[in-house]
Amino acid sequence: MVKINENYLKLKGNYLFAEIARRVEKFKNSKPEANIIKLGIGDVTRPLADATVGAMHKAVDEMAKAESFRGYGPEQGYDFLRDKIVEFEYKSKGLNISADEIFISDGSKCDTGNIQEIFGTDNRVAVTDPVYPVYIDTNVMAGRTGVNKDGRYENIIYLSCNAENNFVPELPSERADMIYFCYPNNPTGMTLSREQLKKWVDYAIEEKSVILYDAAYEAYIREDGIPHSIYEIEGARKVAIEFRSFSKNAAFTGTRCAYTVIPKDVMAYTIEGEAHPLNNLWNRRHSTKFNGVAYVIQRAAEAVFSDQGQKQINEIIDYYMTNAKIIRQGLENIGIKVFGGVNAPYIWLKTPNGLDSWEFFDKLLGEAHLVGTPGVGFGPSGQGYFRLTAFGNRENTEEAVERFRTKLNLE
Secondary structure, three states, X not given: OOOOOHHHHHOOOOHHHHHHHHHHHHHHHHOOOOOOEEOOOOOOOOOOOHHHHHHHHHHHHHHOOOOOOOOOOOOOOOHHHHHHHHHHHHHHHOOOOOHHHEEEEOXXXXXXXXXXXXXXXXXXXXXXXXXXXXXXXXXXXHOOOOOEEOOEEOOEEEEEOOHHHOOOOOOOOOOOOEEEEEXXXXXXXXXXXXXXXXXXXXXXXXXXXXXXXXXXXXXXXXXXXXXXXXXXXXXXXXXXXXXXXXXXXXXXXXXXXEEEEOOOOOEEEOXXXXXXXXXXXXXXXXXXXXXXXXXXXXXXXXXXXXHHHHHHHHHHHHHHHHHHHHHHHHHHHOOOOEEEOOOOOEEEEEOHHHOOHHHHHHHHHHHHOEEOEEHHHHOXXXXXXXXXXXXXXXXXXXXXXXXXXXXXOOO
16 A cells, blocks of 8 residues: 655645635636736746847757757856856855855755755754745655644744834844744845844854755845845854845746855764765755756856846846835825835735734725735734735836825725
8 A cells, every 4th residue: 555745734725815816716706807916926927138148049059959958957056157157146245155065956845845855854944924834845855844723833933023013023032943034024025133133043053953045036025134045144054044036136937047055064963963065965955856957948047147237137126126115005006104215126015904814805895906915825923914026027016005195994
């Protein structure tokens, strides 16, 4: 009798987005004439930059000729891309990262989920709450948790982040071995200062823990003094793994390219206390289970770092951040408490009049024909909050803000 991995039975169903789709479909059936604008999407909408498209066309032409055709590439990524990443993202900022500490992949979602495979199942996991669900679900699948009770899994350390603590996670009272961070944060759009991150790096050094740092939105940081990389923090090379992506800065959500940085200094330990470099372990896992990102795609990613590519993707980012400013200021003007939207494309609002997240969802859909994401879907601490994104087009963004002002009854 074949047996299943019973840890999968602990997973909650895809309740959040399935329930959003169900409610939107029901509303459309009752009011087919309604023009619904969706501000819940976490996907980009602007097209690929010309520089990356041109690079892909050139690479496709190479693949069409015997003398320049390429088959399997290096699982870790081609040197031309890894070297560019070192030069532009780390060396230019005075950070000591080498090319063999970078692993090219097909997405940060995959990497943040897969990375847990190289860690023992008896490690305690800490996550901010609210949180990107992949961090939790993949650890549930691996067997690091108990069952879900009242929206939280047993054996997970939840670091509550809300307006009361200015969305800054506090050091846990119990030992955390694997600490997941995402900054700028999805879903709240908030950031941590160098001083705040330094406390966590020091904690990880003292406890021999590892920080799993998702920096997928670092390109959206606009304020000075906000770290773009955790390696800007002294000591982070000893305890941090960083995840970066081309999805949100260069519109690669459908093109798929990202990378994970694992310094050779980062260690984990056997039961007997013997240290092992995680760079070696991930290289073994990566090489065994992954055949590498397509050559054509890696050439497109390389073009992101050209002068033309940098200019074009910065224009895309500016477009979205202008949308974020329009949403943020528009909601503030009508008295809604808003967070994020300054260094990230996400706007996190406090639901008005004491409404819970789903009550506000229904109100927003019914009165203004707008769709966002209920904050409670990201964790218990998201109850009473709501996420909007700036990834739509300008016309819909401006229309959505106008509907907030004229259609939504906040009395």
